[in-house]
Amino acid sequence: MSWLFPGYALAGVIAAAAVVGLHLIMHRLPPLARFPTARFIPPGTARAIRRALRPDDLLLLALRVATLLLLGAALARPVITPDRRPVATVVAMDRSRAVASIDEARERAASLLDDGDVLIVFDSSARELPVSDSIATIERSDAQGSLSAALLAAMQAAARIREDADSIEIVLVTPAVREELDAATDAIRAVWPGRFRLVRVAADSSPAPANARGVANATTAPPDDAVAVAAALWGWGEATRNVRLVRRGMSVEDSAWAREGGVLIHWPVTSASAPSIDSSGAVMAAGAVIVAPFARHGVPAHGANVASGQPVAGWVDGRAAAVERQSGTGCIREVAIEVPRRGDLVLRPSFGRFLHALGAPCGGAMDLRPMPAEAMERLTRDGPLALAAALPGSTSESTLAPWLLIAAIALALLEPLARRRRVEE
Amino acid sequence: MPSAPYAALLDAVRGVRWPARHAVRGVAAGVHHSHRRGSSPEFSEYRVYRHGDDPRRIDWRLLARSDRAYIRLANERAILATMLVVDASASMAYPEPTFAKWQMAKQLAVALAAIVHAEGDPVGLMIAGAGDARGLAPRSRRGVTSEIARLLDGTVPAGRAELGRASAGARTSGRVVIISDFLGDADATLRVAREQIAAGGEVHAVHVVAQDELDPPSRTIMAADPEDDSVRRPLADRSRAGYLSAFAQWRAALATDWHRAGATYTMITDREPADRAVRRITASGAAEARPA
Numbered sequence: 161m162s163w164l165f166p167g168y169a170l171a172g173v174i175a176a177a178a179v180v181g182l183h184l185i186m187h188r189l190p191p192l193a194r195f196p197t198a199r200f201i202p203p204g205t206a207r208a209i210r211r212a213l214r215p216d217d218l219l220l221l222a223l224r225v226a227t228l229l230l231l232g233a234a235l236a237r238p239v240i241t242p243d244r245r246p247v248a249t250v251v252a253m254d255r256s257r258a259v260a261s262i263d264e265a266r267e268r269a270a271s272l273l274d275d276g277d278v279l280i281v282f283d284s285s286a287r288e289l290p291v292s293d294s295i296a297t298i299e300r301s302d303a304q305g306s307l308s309a310a311l312l313a314a315m316q317a318a319a320r321i322r323e324d325a326d327s328i329e330i331v332l333v334t335p336a337v338r339e340e341l342d343a344a345t346d347a348i349r350a351v352w353p354g355r356f357r358l359v360r361v362a363a364d365s366s367p368a369p370a371n372a373r374g375v376a377n378a379t380t381a382p383p384d385d386a387v388a389v390a391a392a393l394w395g396w397g398e399a400t401r402n403v404r405l406v407r408r409g410m411s412v413e414d415s416a417w418a419r420e421g422g423v424l425i426h427w428p429v430t431s432a433s434a435p436s437i438d439s440s441g442a443v444m445a446a447g448a449v450i451v452a453p454f455a456r457h458g459v460p461a462h463g464a465n466v467a468s469g470q471p472v473a474g475w476v477d478g479r480a481a482a483v484e485r486q487s488g489t490g491c492i493r494e495v496a497i498e499v500p501r502r503g504d505l506v507l508r509p510s511f512g513r514f515l516h517a518l519g520a521p522c523g524g525a526m527d528l529r530p531m532p533a534e535a536m537e538r539l540t541r542d543g544p545l546a547l548a549a550a551l552p553g554s555t556s557e558s559t560l561a562p563w564l565l566i567a568a569i570a571l572a573l574l575e576p577l578a579r580r581r582r583v584e585e
Numbered sequence: 586m587p588s589a590p591y592a593a594l595l596d597a598v599r600g601v602r603w604p605a606r607h608a609v610r611g612v613a614a615g616v617h618h619s620h621r622r623g624s625s626p627e628f629s630e631y632r633v634y635r636h637g638d639d640p641r642r643i644d645w646r647l648l649a650r651s652d653r654a655y656i657r658l659a660n661e662r663a664i665l666a667t668m669l670v671v672d673a674s675a676s677m678a679y680p681e682p683t684f685a686k687w688q689m690a691k692q693l694a695v696a697l698a699a700i701v702h703a704e705g706d707p708v709g710l711m712i713a714g715a716g717d718a719r720g721l722a723p724r725s726r727r728g729v730t731s732e733i734a735r736l737l738d739g740t741v742p743a744g745r746a747e748l749g750r751a752s753a754g755a756r757t758s759g760r761v762v763i764i765s766d767f768l769g770d771a772d773a774t775l776r777v778a779r780e781q782i783a784a785g786g787e788v789h790a791v792h793v794v795a796q797d798e799l800d801p802p803s804r805t806i807m808a809a810d811p812e813d814d815s816v817r818r819p820l821a822d823r824s825r826a827g828y829l830s831a832f833a834q835w836r837a838a839l840a841t842d843w844h845r846a847g848a849t850y851t852m853i854t855d856r857e858p859a860d861r862a863v864r865r866i867t868a869s870g871a872a873e874a875r876p877a
Contacts, residue, residue, distance in 0.1 A: 190819055195808035196676035196768055197798045200835060201818035202827035 164237040172232015176225040183221045220578045227571040234564035247545060248325035249277040252314045254334035255298055256283035256305030258528050260362040266295050268359050269333045276324055278317040282306065284470055286313035302486065303470060304523050305340040307332070307539070311348045311356075319551050327545035330356050335363035336536065339527040346538055354546025356539060363528050382407075386499045386506045387427055387515075394512030402490075403519045410492075419488025423522055427495040443481045443497055445473035448513035452505050455498040469494070473518065482518060491522035591695045591734055597860035598696045602704065603867040605665045605760065606787050606849075615664030615705055631655040665787075666707040666723040668755035669694045671737065672765030672793075673714030674746035675811040680797045684742065685855035690764045690793050691737045692859040693866070697762060698733045700867065710736055713751035713765075715744025720751075745812050749773025756780070760787040762866075767792055767839055769812065779846045788848035791866055792839065796856045798832070801825065 163169055195201075253269040255262060273279060279289040283301040286309040310332065318328040334340065336358060349356070382388075385407055403423045406414055410426050418424035441454040469485035472493055482495040495518065505511055531539070605617040634643055634654035642656040671694050677687045694710065701708040702725065709723035710733045721732060748763065749770045755761045761781060763774060767790070778788040801820060810816035820828060836852065843850035849869045853862040 190805040190807045190821070192809055192817075193806040194679060194681060194811045195798075195801070195806070195820065196679050196766065196795075196811060197828075197832055198808035198810040198816050198818050198820075199768075199813075200828050200831040201808055201820050202824050202831070204819055204821075204824050 161238050161240050164239060166236055168235035169232045169238075172229050172236070175232070176228040179224045179228060180221065183217065217582050220575070220582055223571050223575045223578050227568050227575065230564050230568035230571065234561045234568055237561045238564075240560065244323070244548075245276065245325040247327045247329055248318075248321050248548075249274065250280060250314045250317045250321070250328065250330045251277065252280040252282055252286065252310040252330065252332050252334070253298070254283070254305050254310070254332070254340075254361070255281050255301050256340070257300075257302045257523060257526070258305050258335045258337045258340060258363055259300060260335070260364040262298065262300040265333055265361045266298060268361055270295050272331050272333070272359065276321070278314075278321060280310060280313045280317060282310035282313065284309065286310045288313065288317055302523055304526075305334065305337075306342065307334070307340045308342050308344045308348050310334075311345070311352070315348075315352055318546070322548040322551045325548055328354065328548055328551065329545050330354075331359055332356055332539075333359045333361060335361055335528070336531045336539075337363050337528045338531055338535075341531060341535055345535075349539055349541075352546060353550045355541055355543045358536070358540050363530070365528070386501060390506035390511055390515060393507070394515050402521075415487065415492070418490040418492050421489040423490060423519060424487070424492045425495060425518055426492060427497070442476040443473055443514070444476070445482065445514055445517035448510060448517045450505065450508070450510045450514050452500070452503075455500075470523075472520075473497070473514075484522065486522065493518060591692065594692055594696050594859050594863075595699050595730075598700060598863050599703075601700050601864060601867055603697070603700050607785075617663055617665045617706075630658045632658055664706045664725075665759040666709070666757075667697070667701045667760040667762060668709045668711060668723055669698060669733070670711045670713060670748065670752050670755055670761060670763045670765075672746050672748055672763075672767075672769065673712050673740050673742040674748075674769050675715075675743050676766050676768045677742040677793070678811070679795050680855075686766060686793050686795050687742045689853060689855045689857075689859065689862070691734075693764050693791060693793075693853065693862060694737060694762075695730065695734045696859060696863040697866065699730045700863070702730050708733070709755070711751045711755050712736065712740055713746035713748045714740060714742060715746070718747070718751040718754060745769060747773075749777050752777040752781075756784070756786070760789070762789045762791060764791045764793060766794065771839065775842055775846060778843070778848050782847040788846070789866060789869070790843045790848050790850045792836070792850065792852040794836070794852055794854050796854050799854065801828070 249272060251269050251272050253265055255265065259265050269279060273295075279295065280286050281289055281298050282305060283303040284306050286306075289295065289298070311330075314330045314332075318330060322328065330352065387407065388405065391405055402421065403425060404414065404417060406424060406426045407428065409428075410424070414424055414426075442449055442451040443454065469483035471480040471482070472484045473480070473482035473495070475481050481497050482493055484491050484493045499506060608617075631644065631647065632655065634640075634656050638656050643654050644657050647653075647655050671690055673687070677690060678684045679686050698708045698710070705725060707723035707725040708729055709721050711718050711720035719736075721729070721736060746765075746769050748765055748767075750773075752761060752763055752774050756777070761778070763778070765774070767774070778790070782788055803822070803825075805819065805821040808818050808820045818824070840850045840852070849866075851862075851866050851869050853865075
């Protein structure tokens with residue numbers, strides 16, 4: 161049991177002790193007793209001081225002491241908590257493309273887990289591994305890892321198990337590479353009131369998939385197609401050698417090409433869905449932003465899953481403008497941005513950067529270099545573990561307090577009756 | 586036969602005699618020395634024959650020896666009616682819950698009644714409590730002791746007792762025994778007793794005191810007089826000595842007053858064995874009957 165306001169309980173104990181003391185030193189009328197020869201007693205002070213080692217009004221004393229103790233306990237608001245461990249651990253295990261050996265990551269994570277601890281697995285998104293699932297079922301992912309997603313999921317899990325322990329520790333099992341950091345990571349880190357522990361595993365050092373296809377190959381696009389013109393103008397960059405742009409319907413051959421390791425960008429000229437005009441729209445991809453009154457379309461369906469892939473570009477309101485779906489060893493990127501036929505949008509440098517971002521290798525540009533030292537320090541930051549009581553949503557309700565208060569009131573109502581009975585005696 | 590609680594006491598006092606302190610004036614034959622001189626076998630003295638004496642009482646042998654006529658005188662014995670006046674006021678209902686003073690008073694009354702009855706004397710009872718006194722006129726028939734016991738057992742001490750008036754109602758008896766704690770109208774009672782003694786009667790004052798009154802418990806209490814609500818005094822350590830002194834002085838003065846009045850005074854505590862108390866009462870002031 162713990163007390164939300166223990167000072168009140170202490171005050172109740174002190175008040176009860178004071179009452180006991182007052183009952184021992186009694187400045188009051190002695191008990192009335194029949195005594196036939198009372199007339200021979202010298203007239204004296206009616207109020208007699210007497211000190212008794214043991215008060216004879218034990219019932220009244222017990223009622224008063226119990227009332228004060230119950231009142232103090234009620235105001236102190238006791239909370240019955242189950243047996244708590246000193247420390248509970250949330251392990252966030254990286255299974256993204258940055259991990260060299262998933263076995264190593266599994267092994268390190270398993271060694272950190274104890275009964276009642278939580279395992280979070282993350283790549284570009286994070287999820288809690290159910291207790292029933294074995295850690296051995298976790299497979300490596302080709303997606304880019306996101307420490308922001310991992311931290312968010314870990315903190316949510318920590319808040320859920322806050323009643324199980326006095327302190328919560330979050331341990332990151334990750335290669336800690338640069339591409340896993342983003343602009344939100346520091347802000348998310350600042351929310352956590354304790355330290356993180358980093359258990360580093362080996363980063364994948366294998367080169368990027370072989371790109372043997374050469375330069376971008378725009379297909380089924382009319383010669384005056386704006387995007388095709390922009391691609392020719394700006395190119396897809398060093399990292400976009402294995403890119404095919406498809407401006408009309410995809411063919412079987414296009415899909416096969418993607419499965420063999422290519423980056424297929426399916427960017428329909430128009431879409432079957434009715435567009436909505438975004439008067440001051442902006443679309444972003446990997447830091448490249450273009451602002452124009454775009455006509456929005458829904459991300460086209462491909463197969464059975466609509467927009468089930470990884471967003472690679474998004475509108476300013478967060479909705480996906482382009483998604484990437486893995487296909488074999490390559491990927492297909494569905495782009496739902498209608499580029500105006502007229503105007504100089506495609507001629508702007510920002511459009512070129514946008515094209516480069518869209519043409520990045522599957523999973524985005526890999527940057528598996530180790531995290532910078534200052535970023536590492538901001539992430540791990542020495543300090544104490546996070547106290548469970550400091551986490552948001554900690555229990556502040558005392559189910560016992562109302563009952564204790566009712567009991568105290570009931571005893572207080574009985575006290576005058578006991579006092580009257582004492583006087584009559 | 587009195588009830589079981591008294592059986593043991595009556596067995597213990599069987600054979601105890603309670604002679605009158607003085608020669609009695611009764612006419613009926615009894616066991617007590619009488620003022621009258623009669624022709625009983627108990628020779629007393631010779632007296633010179635006077636004109637009018639019964640010639641049959643002349644001692645002819647003495648006449649032959651002395652040539653003078655003398656008559657024989659003998660002691661007569663008479664009965665002595667005894668009235669037991671018992672105080673049934675609230676002060677006798679102490680200490681709670683046993684009411685030991687009242688229990689002692691009842692035992693003394695029943696035992697003395699049995700002794701008196703065993704000697705063939707009439708015995709009666711007057712109970713002075715709340716309301717008018719009630720009781721039993723002196724009688725010597727069988728079962729009077731049981732009747733007295735029954736009357737006493739059916740009484741609960743309460744209220745104030747007019748002991749003086751009850752004692753006055755017993756004046757016609759030769760012997761009056763007042764069993765009380767004398768915390769009520771002691772002066773009026775003493776006055777009546779003096780009158781009775783002056784008239785030739787015999788008065789015994791039996792003062793029943795509780796041991797707790799002689800030696801109160803040490804705890805501090807607000808002592809309340811059960812017969813006077815206005816009297817409430819704290820009895821604590823510092824007032825205890827004053828109480829003991831005042832109470833002792835009062836008891837001494839009471840004894841002196843009763844002695845001076847010509848009565849016997851016996852103080853009995855509630856913890857004294859009843860049979861021993863009875864013997865002390867019957868033995869106190871005992872004197873041979875003196876001829877008038």
